[in-house]
Amino acid sequence: MKVYQAYNLYIASELLLPELIESEGNPDVIVRFGKVGDVTGAEFDRGSNFLGDLPGVGKFVISKGNEVIVDTLPGVEEALLRTLVLGPILCVLLRQRGLLVLHASCVDINNKAVAFMGGSGWGKSTLAAAFHTQGYDTLTDDVMPVEITAGRLTVFPAYPQFKLWPEALASLGHNTDSLSPVTQNSFKLAYKFPRRGFQQNPLPLHRIYVLSKGTNHEITSLQPQDAFVELVRHTRAMMAVTEPEFVASHLRLCTELVKNVSFRRFTRKPALADLPELVKLVEHDLADSADTLTATAKC
Structure with a gap:
Protein backbone atom coordinates (compact mmCIF):
# COMPACT_ATOMS: atom_id res chain seq x y z
CA MET A 1 0.00 0.00 0.00
CA LYS A 2 1.63 3.25 -1.14
CA VAL A 3 1.31 6.56 0.69
CA TYR A 4 0.57 9.77 -1.18
CA GLN A 5 0.08 13.40 -0.26
CA ALA A 6 -2.85 15.52 -1.46
CA TYR A 7 -5.30 18.00 0.07
CA ASN A 8 -3.03 18.34 3.14
CA LEU A 9 -3.54 14.64 3.85
CA TYR A 10 -1.43 11.51 3.80
CA ILE A 11 -3.42 8.96 1.79
CA ALA A 12 -2.52 5.27 1.93
CA SER A 13 -4.10 3.48 -1.00
CA GLU A 14 -4.29 -0.06 -2.36
CA LEU A 15 -5.32 1.53 -5.64
CA LEU A 16 -2.28 3.01 -7.37
CA LEU A 17 -2.69 6.78 -7.74
CA PRO A 18 0.16 7.94 -10.01
CA GLU A 19 -1.43 11.40 -10.30
CA LEU A 20 -0.50 12.09 -6.67
CA ILE A 21 2.88 12.81 -5.13
CA GLU A 22 4.31 9.81 -3.27
CA SER A 23 5.21 10.59 0.30
CA GLU A 24 5.90 9.15 3.74
CA GLY A 25 3.88 9.65 6.87
CA ASN A 26 1.20 8.19 9.07
CA PRO A 27 -1.94 7.90 6.93
CA ASP A 28 -4.84 10.26 7.57
CA VAL A 29 -6.93 8.37 5.01
CA ILE A 30 -6.94 4.75 3.85
CA VAL A 31 -8.32 3.72 0.47
CA ARG A 32 -8.77 -0.03 0.14
CA PHE A 33 -10.64 -2.62 -1.83
CA GLY A 34 -13.35 -4.62 -0.06
CA LYS A 35 -16.78 -6.16 -0.33
CA VAL A 36 -19.61 -3.83 0.53
CA GLY A 37 -22.30 -6.47 0.11
CA ASP A 38 -26.03 -5.96 0.26
CA VAL A 39 -26.04 -3.41 3.04
CA THR A 40 -29.16 -1.45 3.87
CA GLY A 41 -29.58 2.30 3.84
CA ALA A 42 -30.31 2.20 7.57
CA GLU A 43 -26.60 1.65 8.23
CA PHE A 44 -25.67 4.92 6.49
CA ASP A 45 -26.70 8.54 6.98
CA ARG A 46 -25.56 10.43 3.81
CA GLY A 47 -23.07 12.18 6.08
CA SER A 48 -20.28 10.66 8.18
CA ASN A 49 -21.20 7.13 7.01
CA PHE A 50 -21.77 7.35 3.29
CA LEU A 51 -22.74 4.59 0.87
CA GLY A 52 -22.52 5.29 -2.84
CA ASP A 53 -23.46 3.22 -5.86
CA LEU A 54 -22.07 4.07 -9.30
CA PRO A 55 -23.85 2.14 -12.08
CA GLY A 56 -21.42 0.09 -14.12
CA VAL A 57 -18.58 0.74 -11.65
CA GLY A 58 -19.56 -0.59 -8.24
CA LYS A 59 -20.22 0.50 -4.67
CA PHE A 60 -18.12 2.48 -2.26
CA VAL A 61 -18.26 3.40 1.41
CA ILE A 62 -16.76 6.60 2.83
CA SER A 63 -16.50 6.62 6.62
CA LYS A 64 -15.82 9.49 9.02
CA GLY A 65 -13.41 11.25 6.71
CA ASN A 66 -10.67 8.64 7.09
CA GLU A 67 -11.57 5.50 5.13
CA VAL A 68 -12.75 4.63 1.65
CA ILE A 69 -13.80 1.09 0.73
CA VAL A 70 -14.13 0.45 -2.99
CA ASP A 71 -16.09 -2.57 -4.26
CA THR A 72 -15.77 -2.59 -8.03
CA LEU A 73 -17.49 -4.65 -10.67
CA PRO A 74 -15.29 -6.89 -12.86
CA GLY A 75 -13.51 -5.19 -15.73
CA VAL A 76 -13.74 -1.57 -14.53
CA GLU A 77 -11.10 0.60 -16.18
CA GLU A 78 -8.45 1.59 -13.64
CA ALA A 79 -8.13 5.14 -15.00
CA LEU A 80 -11.88 5.62 -14.53
CA LEU A 81 -11.68 4.29 -10.99
CA ARG A 82 -8.82 6.65 -10.18
CA THR A 83 -10.78 9.58 -11.59
CA LEU A 84 -13.76 8.70 -9.39
CA VAL A 85 -11.64 8.26 -6.26
CA LEU A 86 -9.78 11.53 -6.80
CA GLY A 87 -12.97 13.36 -7.77
CA PRO A 88 -16.41 12.68 -6.28
CA ILE A 89 -15.27 10.16 -3.66
CA LEU A 90 -12.60 12.40 -2.13
CA CYS A 91 -15.02 15.35 -2.34
CA VAL A 92 -17.36 13.51 0.03
CA LEU A 93 -14.47 12.56 2.31
CA LEU A 94 -13.18 16.16 2.44
CA ARG A 95 -16.64 17.38 3.36
CA GLN A 96 -16.77 14.76 6.11
CA ARG A 97 -13.56 16.32 7.44
CA GLY A 98 -15.28 19.70 7.78
CA LEU A 99 -13.95 21.41 4.65
CA LEU A 100 -15.87 23.49 2.16
Whole structure:
Protein backbone atom coordinates (compact mmCIF):
# COMPACT_ATOMS: atom_id res chain seq x y z
CA MET A 1 0.00 0.00 0.00
CA LYS A 2 1.63 3.25 -1.14
CA VAL A 3 1.31 6.56 0.69
CA TYR A 4 0.57 9.77 -1.18
CA GLN A 5 0.08 13.40 -0.26
CA ALA A 6 -2.85 15.52 -1.46
CA TYR A 7 -5.30 18.00 0.07
CA ASN A 8 -3.03 18.34 3.14
CA LEU A 9 -3.54 14.64 3.85
CA TYR A 10 -1.43 11.51 3.80
CA ILE A 11 -3.42 8.96 1.79
CA ALA A 12 -2.52 5.27 1.93
CA SER A 13 -4.10 3.48 -1.00
CA GLU A 14 -4.29 -0.06 -2.36
CA LEU A 15 -5.32 1.53 -5.64
CA LEU A 16 -2.28 3.01 -7.37
CA LEU A 17 -2.69 6.78 -7.74
CA PRO A 18 0.16 7.94 -10.01
CA GLU A 19 -1.43 11.40 -10.30
CA LEU A 20 -0.50 12.09 -6.67
CA ILE A 21 2.88 12.81 -5.13
CA GLU A 22 4.31 9.81 -3.27
CA SER A 23 5.21 10.59 0.30
CA GLU A 24 5.90 9.15 3.74
CA GLY A 25 3.88 9.65 6.87
CA ASN A 26 1.20 8.19 9.07
CA PRO A 27 -1.94 7.90 6.93
CA ASP A 28 -4.84 10.26 7.57
CA VAL A 29 -6.93 8.37 5.01
CA ILE A 30 -6.94 4.75 3.85
CA VAL A 31 -8.32 3.72 0.47
CA ARG A 32 -8.77 -0.03 0.14
CA PHE A 33 -10.64 -2.62 -1.83
CA GLY A 34 -13.35 -4.62 -0.06
CA LYS A 35 -16.78 -6.16 -0.33
CA VAL A 36 -19.61 -3.83 0.53
CA GLY A 37 -22.30 -6.47 0.11
CA ASP A 38 -26.03 -5.96 0.26
CA VAL A 39 -26.04 -3.41 3.04
CA THR A 40 -29.16 -1.45 3.87
CA GLY A 41 -29.58 2.30 3.84
CA ALA A 42 -30.31 2.20 7.57
CA GLU A 43 -26.60 1.65 8.23
CA PHE A 44 -25.67 4.92 6.49
CA ASP A 45 -26.70 8.54 6.98
CA ARG A 46 -25.56 10.43 3.81
CA GLY A 47 -23.07 12.18 6.08
CA SER A 48 -20.28 10.66 8.18
CA ASN A 49 -21.20 7.13 7.01
CA PHE A 50 -21.77 7.35 3.29
CA LEU A 51 -22.74 4.59 0.87
CA GLY A 52 -22.52 5.29 -2.84
CA ASP A 53 -23.46 3.22 -5.86
CA LEU A 54 -22.07 4.07 -9.30
CA PRO A 55 -23.85 2.14 -12.08
CA GLY A 56 -21.42 0.09 -14.12
CA VAL A 57 -18.58 0.74 -11.65
CA GLY A 58 -19.56 -0.59 -8.24
CA LYS A 59 -20.22 0.50 -4.67
CA PHE A 60 -18.12 2.48 -2.26
CA VAL A 61 -18.26 3.40 1.41
CA ILE A 62 -16.76 6.60 2.83
CA SER A 63 -16.50 6.62 6.62
CA LYS A 64 -15.82 9.49 9.02
CA GLY A 65 -13.41 11.25 6.71
CA ASN A 66 -10.67 8.64 7.09
CA GLU A 67 -11.57 5.50 5.13
CA VAL A 68 -12.75 4.63 1.65
CA ILE A 69 -13.80 1.09 0.73
CA VAL A 70 -14.13 0.45 -2.99
CA ASP A 71 -16.09 -2.57 -4.26
CA THR A 72 -15.77 -2.59 -8.03
CA LEU A 73 -17.49 -4.65 -10.67
CA PRO A 74 -15.29 -6.89 -12.86
CA GLY A 75 -13.51 -5.19 -15.73
CA VAL A 76 -13.74 -1.57 -14.53
CA GLU A 77 -11.10 0.60 -16.18
CA GLU A 78 -8.45 1.59 -13.64
CA ALA A 79 -8.13 5.14 -15.00
CA LEU A 80 -11.88 5.62 -14.53
CA LEU A 81 -11.68 4.29 -10.99
CA ARG A 82 -8.82 6.65 -10.18
CA THR A 83 -10.78 9.58 -11.59
CA LEU A 84 -13.76 8.70 -9.39
CA VAL A 85 -11.64 8.26 -6.26
CA LEU A 86 -9.78 11.53 -6.80
CA GLY A 87 -12.97 13.36 -7.77
CA PRO A 88 -16.41 12.68 -6.28
CA ILE A 89 -15.27 10.16 -3.66
CA LEU A 90 -12.60 12.40 -2.13
CA CYS A 91 -15.02 15.35 -2.34
CA VAL A 92 -17.36 13.51 0.03
CA LEU A 93 -14.47 12.56 2.31
CA LEU A 94 -13.18 16.16 2.44
CA ARG A 95 -16.64 17.38 3.36
CA GLN A 96 -16.77 14.76 6.11
CA ARG A 97 -13.56 16.32 7.44
CA GLY A 98 -15.28 19.70 7.78
CA LEU A 99 -13.95 21.41 4.65
CA LEU A 100 -15.87 23.49 2.16
CA VAL A 101 -15.17 21.83 -1.20
CA LEU A 102 -15.71 24.05 -4.22
CA HIS A 103 -15.90 23.40 -7.95
CA ALA A 104 -12.92 25.64 -8.62
CA SER A 105 -9.38 25.78 -9.93
CA CYS A 106 -6.82 27.80 -8.01
CA VAL A 107 -3.44 29.44 -8.59
CA ASP A 108 -0.80 31.08 -6.43
CA ILE A 109 -0.49 34.82 -7.04
CA ASN A 110 1.88 36.60 -4.67
CA ASN A 111 1.62 33.80 -2.10
CA LYS A 112 -2.16 34.04 -2.01
CA ALA A 113 -4.75 31.65 -3.42
CA VAL A 114 -6.81 33.09 -6.27
CA ALA A 115 -9.64 30.85 -7.47
CA PHE A 116 -11.76 30.52 -10.60
CA MET A 117 -15.12 28.97 -9.78
CA GLY A 118 -17.84 27.67 -12.10
CA GLY A 119 -19.55 24.65 -13.58
CA SER A 120 -18.17 21.98 -15.89
CA GLY A 121 -17.06 23.41 -19.22
CA TRP A 122 -16.90 27.01 -17.96
CA GLY A 123 -13.13 27.31 -18.43
CA LYS A 124 -11.80 26.99 -14.87
CA SER A 125 -9.01 24.59 -15.75
CA THR A 126 -8.14 26.38 -18.98
CA LEU A 127 -7.82 29.72 -17.21
CA ALA A 128 -5.72 28.24 -14.40
CA ALA A 129 -3.52 26.53 -17.00
CA ALA A 130 -3.06 29.88 -18.75
CA PHE A 131 -1.73 31.33 -15.49
CA HIS A 132 0.48 28.26 -15.06
CA THR A 133 1.92 28.85 -18.55
CA GLN A 134 2.74 32.41 -17.49
CA GLY A 135 4.80 31.12 -14.55
CA TYR A 136 2.25 31.00 -11.74
CA ASP A 137 2.12 27.91 -9.53
CA THR A 138 -1.07 25.88 -9.40
CA LEU A 139 -2.83 24.65 -6.24
CA THR A 140 -5.93 22.87 -7.51
CA ASP A 141 -7.75 21.86 -10.65
CA ASP A 142 -11.52 21.39 -10.37
CA VAL A 143 -11.62 20.34 -6.68
CA MET A 144 -10.73 23.10 -4.19
CA PRO A 145 -11.03 22.37 -0.45
CA VAL A 146 -11.11 25.34 1.90
CA GLU A 147 -10.52 25.14 5.65
CA ILE A 148 -12.36 27.86 7.55
CA THR A 149 -11.35 28.42 11.16
CA ALA A 150 -11.82 31.60 13.20
CA GLY A 151 -12.08 33.76 10.09
CA ARG A 152 -8.98 32.26 8.49
CA LEU A 153 -9.53 30.69 5.08
CA THR A 154 -6.92 28.28 3.75
CA VAL A 155 -6.82 26.42 0.43
CA PHE A 156 -5.25 22.95 0.50
CA PRO A 157 -3.26 21.94 -2.61
CA ALA A 158 -4.43 18.99 -4.73
CA TYR A 159 -1.89 17.42 -7.12
CA PRO A 160 0.08 18.54 -10.22
CA GLN A 161 -2.28 17.72 -13.07
CA PHE A 162 -4.75 19.49 -15.31
CA LYS A 163 -7.60 17.85 -17.22
CA LEU A 164 -7.94 19.88 -20.41
CA TRP A 165 -9.39 19.79 -23.90
CA PRO A 166 -6.76 19.21 -26.62
CA GLU A 167 -7.61 22.57 -28.20
CA ALA A 168 -6.94 24.40 -24.94
CA LEU A 169 -3.58 22.68 -24.45
CA ALA A 170 -2.55 23.42 -28.03
CA SER A 171 -3.51 27.08 -27.65
CA LEU A 172 -1.20 27.28 -24.61
CA GLY A 173 1.71 25.89 -26.62
CA HIS A 174 1.69 22.29 -25.40
CA ASN A 175 2.30 19.28 -27.63
CA THR A 176 -0.64 16.92 -27.11
CA ASP A 177 0.73 13.95 -29.07
CA SER A 178 2.26 12.29 -26.00
CA LEU A 179 -0.68 12.93 -23.66
CA SER A 180 -3.33 10.35 -22.79
CA PRO A 181 -7.07 10.78 -22.28
CA VAL A 182 -8.16 11.12 -18.65
CA THR A 183 -10.18 7.93 -19.13
CA GLN A 184 -10.75 5.63 -22.09
CA ASN A 185 -13.93 7.43 -23.18
CA SER A 186 -12.87 10.95 -22.22
CA PHE A 187 -12.15 13.72 -24.72
CA LYS A 188 -10.05 15.59 -22.16
CA LEU A 189 -6.33 14.94 -21.78
CA ALA A 190 -4.34 14.51 -18.58
CA TYR A 191 -1.53 17.06 -18.47
CA LYS A 192 0.86 16.26 -15.60
CA PHE A 193 3.21 19.13 -14.94
CA PRO A 194 6.47 19.24 -12.93
CA ARG A 195 6.43 19.82 -9.19
CA ARG A 196 8.23 23.11 -9.65
CA GLY A 197 4.97 24.49 -11.07
CA PHE A 198 2.87 23.13 -8.21
CA GLN A 199 2.36 24.98 -4.94
CA GLN A 200 2.52 22.23 -2.31
CA ASN A 201 1.91 24.49 0.69
CA PRO A 202 -1.55 25.62 1.83
CA LEU A 203 -2.22 29.30 1.09
CA PRO A 204 -4.69 31.90 2.38
CA LEU A 205 -7.66 32.37 0.07
CA HIS A 206 -7.63 35.91 -1.30
CA ARG A 207 -10.22 36.14 -4.06
CA ILE A 208 -12.76 34.06 -5.98
CA TYR A 209 -13.65 34.88 -9.58
CA VAL A 210 -17.05 33.47 -10.53
CA LEU A 211 -16.91 32.64 -14.23
CA SER A 212 -19.62 33.57 -16.71
CA LYS A 213 -19.88 33.54 -20.49
CA GLY A 214 -20.68 36.68 -22.48
CA THR A 215 -19.77 38.74 -25.52
CA ASN A 216 -17.05 40.80 -23.81
CA HIS A 217 -14.26 40.34 -21.26
CA GLU A 218 -15.26 42.08 -18.04
CA ILE A 219 -14.61 41.84 -14.30
CA THR A 220 -17.21 43.33 -11.96
CA SER A 221 -17.91 43.26 -8.24
CA LEU A 222 -20.24 40.61 -6.85
CA GLN A 223 -22.62 41.44 -4.02
CA PRO A 224 -22.45 39.22 -0.90
CA GLN A 225 -25.92 37.74 -1.42
CA ASP A 226 -25.03 36.80 -5.01
CA ALA A 227 -21.68 35.38 -3.90
CA PHE A 228 -23.48 33.21 -1.35
CA VAL A 229 -25.80 31.81 -4.02
CA GLU A 230 -22.81 31.01 -6.26
CA LEU A 231 -21.00 29.24 -3.42
CA VAL A 232 -23.96 27.00 -2.69
CA ARG A 233 -24.40 26.37 -6.40
CA HIS A 234 -20.77 25.35 -6.90
CA THR A 235 -20.12 23.25 -3.80
CA ARG A 236 -18.90 19.76 -4.64
CA ALA A 237 -20.95 16.74 -3.46
CA MET A 238 -23.81 19.09 -2.59
CA MET A 239 -26.47 16.63 -3.75
CA ALA A 240 -24.73 13.64 -2.15
CA VAL A 241 -23.99 14.73 1.41
CA THR A 242 -27.48 15.61 2.62
CA GLU A 243 -27.43 14.73 6.33
CA PRO A 244 -29.01 17.78 8.09
CA GLU A 245 -25.98 18.53 10.26
CA PHE A 246 -23.74 18.66 7.19
CA VAL A 247 -26.19 20.88 5.31
CA ALA A 248 -26.32 23.33 8.23
CA SER A 249 -22.53 23.31 8.55
CA HIS A 250 -22.17 23.92 4.82
CA LEU A 251 -24.38 27.01 4.95
CA ARG A 252 -22.40 28.37 7.93
CA LEU A 253 -19.12 27.86 6.06
CA CYS A 254 -20.47 29.64 2.97
CA THR A 255 -21.57 32.56 5.12
CA GLU A 256 -18.16 32.75 6.78
CA LEU A 257 -16.37 32.65 3.44
CA VAL A 258 -18.49 35.47 1.99
CA LYS A 259 -17.62 37.64 5.00
CA ASN A 260 -13.87 37.17 4.59
CA VAL A 261 -13.12 36.87 0.87
CA SER A 262 -13.71 39.25 -2.04
CA PHE A 263 -15.67 38.00 -5.04
CA ARG A 264 -15.71 39.14 -8.66
CA ARG A 265 -17.89 38.22 -11.61
CA PHE A 266 -15.53 37.35 -14.47
CA THR A 267 -17.34 37.41 -17.81
CA ARG A 268 -15.46 36.15 -20.86
CA LYS A 269 -16.27 35.46 -24.47
CA PRO A 270 -15.21 32.00 -25.71
CA ALA A 271 -11.87 32.62 -27.39
CA LEU A 272 -8.77 30.56 -26.63
CA ALA A 273 -6.60 33.12 -28.43
CA ASP A 274 -7.57 35.66 -25.76
CA LEU A 275 -6.17 33.67 -22.81
CA PRO A 276 -3.06 35.92 -22.41
CA GLU A 277 -5.41 38.93 -22.33
CA LEU A 278 -7.53 37.27 -19.62
CA VAL A 279 -4.44 36.66 -17.48
CA LYS A 280 -3.52 40.35 -17.74
CA LEU A 281 -7.09 41.37 -16.92
CA VAL A 282 -6.98 39.42 -13.65
CA GLU A 283 -3.48 40.71 -12.85
CA HIS A 284 -4.67 44.30 -13.30
CA ASP A 285 -7.77 43.69 -11.21
CA LEU A 286 -5.70 42.31 -8.34
CA ALA A 287 -3.20 45.17 -8.64
CA ASP A 288 -5.98 47.78 -8.61
CA SER A 289 -7.43 46.20 -5.48
CA ALA A 290 -4.03 46.27 -3.79
CA ASP A 291 -3.60 49.95 -4.70
CA THR A 292 -7.02 50.73 -3.25
CA LEU A 293 -6.20 48.97 0.01
CA THR A 294 -2.88 50.82 0.26
CA ALA A 295 -4.55 54.19 -0.33
CA THR A 296 -7.22 53.39 2.29
CA ALA A 297 -4.58 52.36 4.83
CA LYS A 298 -2.67 55.64 4.33
CA CYS A 299 -5.83 57.64 4.91
